[in-house]
Amino acid sequence: MAALLTACQAVPVAAPDTLRSLEGELVYRAPGAPGPQGPAGACWDHDATPAVIETVTEQELVAPERRDAAGALVAPARYRSVQRQRIVRDRSAVWFRSPCPAELSPDVVAGLQRALAARGLYRAPPTGAIDRPTEAAIRAFQRPRGLNSGKLSLSAAQELGLIPVVGAD
Template structure:
């Protein structure tokens, strides 16, 4: 007998962050390198909201110069999008995509050495690891909890190759 999954598991799976996507499946940026692994990031929109008081009617004064009726103001709020929401693809270590416990443990140790990760070295890419990765990458221009290949290189987890010498 096949039993349906509990609704909680289905919801948790739907809310889980998307893992890196290998190019082999045909998903990734248009200029993807064959055999490389990618993750998709979303950059939030930047919205500006301006609220200002605009004079609706000036004050009125009598012949002696006394204020008979104060000026009337209305509040006007305007919103505009400074930068639209965007999608960006970035390369990520394929060992992360494969769920390599050894590689994830190395990531955790590297982040712990930089005082960004305080959890146990488990080899599991859990919420604490994602937060630490995000804390490491955000100042470097990538706001994502998925480790990028560039961040892995700067952490010393991936060989640099010719372009990184």
């Protein structure tokens, strides 16, 4: 119950440079590859990360400049613009520790919704169900921390006060 009450308290939104990054807790795998294993009793979830494609525009020489015998310019060089795309990062699956389904009771999910509402990220009434508005608010909470997913990570649940931090005093 204390975790639920903690989630209800208004907590100021941290400045972007003080946000706890989740990047070190993410495991990237090829799409369709099995997820990480362990530790015992841990639950994992995943989301797809799209490929990152960069478009580069370059000037390509069509015809070099021409000069006469005296070195005077007869015709300037001609160029054309060419656009090329390259894959900066391949599509992958990002895996992360998540609360186990048994931990996400309707009461806990309603607490999650209230915690996200206190941060200005969730504007619907608490329903106790992870629906589209809840997923959008989870994504908005996690994105600045390095995880662009509407699925709740264990670290985000702990940061929101929904799940106890193991080993914390």
